[in-house]
Amino acid sequence: MTDTTTEVVATRAAHEEPLVSVRDLTKHFPIMKGLLRRQVGAVRAVDGVSFDIYRGETLGLVGESGSGKSTTGRALLELDSPTSGSVKFDGLELTTMSNSQVRSLRPRMQMVFQNPHASLNPRMTVASIVGEPLSEHKAVTNSSERGDRINELLTMVGLRPAHANRYPHEFSGGQRQRIGIARAIALSPDFIVCDEPIAALDVSIQAQVVNLLERLQNQLSLAYLFISHDMSMVRHIADRVAVMYLGRIVELAPVDVLYEQPTHPYTRALHSAVPVPDPKLEASRGRVILEGDIPSPAHPPPGCPFHTRCPVARANCAHDVPEWRELKPGHWVACHFADESGW
Amino acid sequence: MAETVARTVPDVDVDESRDVANAGNGFGLMFWFGLCWFIIVVVLAVIGDFLPLKDPNRINPADKYLPVLSEGHLLGTDQLGRDMLARIVDGAQVSMFISFVTVVVGISIGGIIGTVVGYLGGWVETVTMALVNVMLSFPALLVLLGVIAMAGQSLKIIVIVFAILAIPAYIRFARASAITLKEQEWVAASEMMGAKRTRIIFRGLIPNVMITLITFGLLALGGVIVAEGVIAFLGVGVPKPQATWGSMISDGNQAFADDIIHIALVPAAVMFLTILSLNLVGDGLRRRLQVRESMI
Numbered sequence: 001m002t003d004t005t006t007e008v009v010a011t012r013a014a015h016e017e018p019l020v021s022v023r024d025l026t027k028h029f030p031i032m033k034g035l036l037r038r039q040v041g042a043v044r045a046v047d048g049v050s051f052d053i054y055r056g057e058t059l060g061l062v063g064e065s066g067s068g069k070s071t072t073g074r075a076l077l078e079l080d081s082p083t084s085g086s087v088k089f090d091g092l093e094l095t096t097m098s099n100s101q102v103r104s105l106r107p108r109m110q111m112v113f114q115n116p117h118a119s120l121n122p123r124m125t126v127a128s129i130v131g132e133p134l135s136e137h138k139a140v141t142n143s144s145e146r147g148d149r150i151n152e153l154l155t156m157v158g159l160r161p162a163h164a165n166r167y168p169h170e171f172s173g174g175q176r177q178r179i180g181i182a183r184a185i186a187l188s189p190d191f192i193v194c195d196e197p198i199a200a201l202d203v204s205i206q207a208q209v210v211n212l213l214e215r216l217q218n219q220l221s222l223a224y225l226f227i228s229h230d231m232s233m234v235r236h237i238a239d240r241v242a243v244m245y246l247g248r249i250v251e252l253a254p255v256d257v258l259y260e261q262p263t264h265p266y267t268r269a270l271h272s273a274v275p276v277p278d279p280k281l282e283a284s285r286g287r288v289i290l291e292g293d294i295p296s297p298a299h300p301p302p303g304c305p306f307h308t309r310c311p312v313a314r315a316n317c318a319h320d321v322p323e324w325r326e327l328k329p330g331h332w333v334a335c336h337f338a339d340e341s342g343w
Numbered sequence: 344m345a346e347t348v349a350r351t352v353p354d355v356d357v358d359e360s361r362d363v364a365n366a367g368n369g370f371g372l373m374f375w376f377g378l379c380w381f382i383i384v385v386v387l388a389v390i391g392d393f394l395p396l397k398d399p400n401r402i403n404p405a406d407k408y409l410p411v412l413s414e415g416h417l418l419g420t421d422q423l424g425r426d427m428l429a430r431i432v433d434g435a436q437v438s439m440f441i442s443f444v445t446v447v448v449g450i451s452i453g454g455i456i457g458t459v460v461g462y463l464g465g466w467v468e469t470v471t472m473a474l475v476n477v478m479l480s481f482p483a484l485l486v487l488l489g490v491i492a493m494a495g496q497s498l499k500i501i502v503i504v505f506a507i508l509a510i511p512a513y514i515r516f517a518r519a520s521a522i523t524l525k526e527q528e529w530v531a532a533s534e535m536m537g538a539k540r541t542r543i544i545f546r547g548l549i550p551n552v553m554i555t556l557i558t559f560g561l562l563a564l565g566g567v568i569v570a571e572g573v574i575a576f577l578g579v580g581v582p583k584p585q586a587t588w589g590s591m592i593s594d595g596n597q598a599f600a601d602d603i604i605h606i607a608l609v610p611a612a613v614m615f616l617t618i619l620s621l622n623l624v625g626d627g628l629r630r631r632l633q634v635r636e637s638m639i
Contacts, residue, residue, distance in 0.1 A: 074531075077535065079531060079534060079535055102537075103537040104537075106535070106536055106537035107537075110535065110536070111531075111532070111535045113528040113531065113532060114528070115528055118527045118528040118529065119527075119528035119529050119531075119532050120529055120532075121529045121533075121547055121551070122551065123550040123551050123554070124546075124547075124550075132533070132536065132538065132546075133536040133537075136536055136537060136538050136539075136542065137536075137537065180532070183532065183536070187536075
């Protein structure tokens with residue numbers, strides 16, 4: 001991506017209404033204890049995240065396991081109701097809607113799941129899996145129209161219409177993920193949450209599925225929330241990237257800025273964990289090694305959530321929560337010392 | 344890079360090696376042996392009325408205690424001179440009727456209730472499972488004796504009591520499978536597309552739960568046949584003179600003292616082989632289906 005496109009992405013907010021607008025989204029899972037099931041605490045899986053997604057763009061969401069990426073995706077699509085916060089889809093507030101109102105919006109927002117071995121009903125044929133959203137939302141009027149649409153969808157994702165009457169166990173992981181994608185695009189959505197769609201696939205298949213997602217994005221002008229822990233894959237597909245840590249977004253920037261000039265120490269640590277395929281470079285580069293584990297989201301540390309592992313933490317990090325601020329247009333970060341360079 | 348890779352995507356066909364691995368009789372010899380015997384019993388039970396057999400209830404004191412392989416009586420006669428072969432076939436009808444009705448009612452009612460409460464969870468599940476536990480803690484035989492004492496002894500009453508007693512176990516079973524299944528991503532995918540609960544339960548969960556329940560049900564058929572034998576032996580089974588395998592063993596018991604063992608031994612052997620065959624078939628299916636589950 002060139003500098004100009006970075007600017008376009010960065011200044012888009014000023015001109016355009018976002019398709020999806022998330023504000024202070026939280027999802028807490030209560031911890032119950034004792035005979036009377038009293039609530040003694042909560043796992044703060046998602047603890048106040050805010051971001052926008054524009055039409056036709058891909059927002060990458062990265063972070064290590066347990067940082068709340070998938071929970072964010074599920075909560076914003078109302079698959080699990082969020083604890084608080086606001087999610088606006090095309091100007092409509094989802095969190096206060098009734099189930100049937102959300103249901104009427106389902107054709108416009110969909111999800112591709114992580115595990116292609118678990119996301120397809122083993123007792124249903126490919127045709128009924130892909131056709132289920134069509135009949136559920138009465139998108140087709142008769143069975144021949146339904147069959148045509150299923151064949152069209154299968155062709156779009158690189159499968160053959162002849163596959164329609166087979167069962168999921170007859171397919172490889174990559175093919176099953178294609179079936180899952182066909183199901184997600186069946187009702188021509190505007191927005192798809194891709195919840196680690198390639199994490200369970202062989203490396204050789206990952207690129208194919210990512211390319212398929214990109215091709216469909218161009219064909220159907222889809223917006224993606226692409227959840228992944230694969231930094232290089234996100235760099236390839238995303239326009240903007242959000243970095244999540246312990247239920248919060250710590251940095252959000254256009255993809256080139258995030259990869260070339262990361263400002264949050266956690267983002268830098270993530271970059272440095274990606275191996276460089278050049279032994280000389282790999283040996284000479286400076287690495288940021290994080291100590292310890294991600295803290296438990298049931299007892300998040302006070303102040304900056306990252307201060308317990310931060311290589312540049314100072315005294316005030318332990319009690320002052322860093323402000324979520326816009327460093328440069330389109331580049332948001334939550335760190336007290338983000339504008340100091342050369343730490 | 345993107346587009347070139349996308350075009351060379353290998354549109355791999357179905358992995359043929361899997362089909363080869365499953366080709367032929369992956370069930371093993373014992374499964375087929377069991378299936379053959381079971382089919383013979385079912386066919387005899389169904390067409391028994393049209394076979395040129397003697398009347399199973401015709402008493403003929405002149406021919407009593409004839410041994411196996413006597414002329415005109417392939418399996419001999421009992422203490423009243425009734426033809427054993429005709430009675431075995433007649434009893435097969437009763438045994439198959441009781442066991443099939445019990446298992447089918449158990450699977451369909453118990454399976455649906457269990458799947459629904461397992462999926463819904465919450466207080467519905469708590470209340471249902473409390474009731475199920477109460478029902479399971481009743482001694483089945485006492486319930487049966489009580490009902491027969493009140494409502495009278497008849498095939499209909501026995502079938503109804505057996506079926507009702509069978510339901511709680513299937514509820515437990517179906518609920519356990521539904522709880523495991525509902526955490527699978529394909530259920531979330533159905534919810535994601537806005538599928539209604541009835542669709543998720545009946546189109547999604549129940550076909551998956553039934554596979555497990557049917558293999559369990561095959562094993563349970565044998566259990567019901569034994570249970571019928573037990574109540575017949577205690578004299579509270581299907582009223583006489585209707586032949587059942589259990590009542591025939593009970594009759595033969597009295598002749599045992601006189602060293603005439605075939606009257607008890609023939610129905611006992613038939614019952615033993617039938618239950619063994621059901622276990623072999625159920626076991627074979629279970630093993631085969633577990634392989635399938637792991638492939639999925």
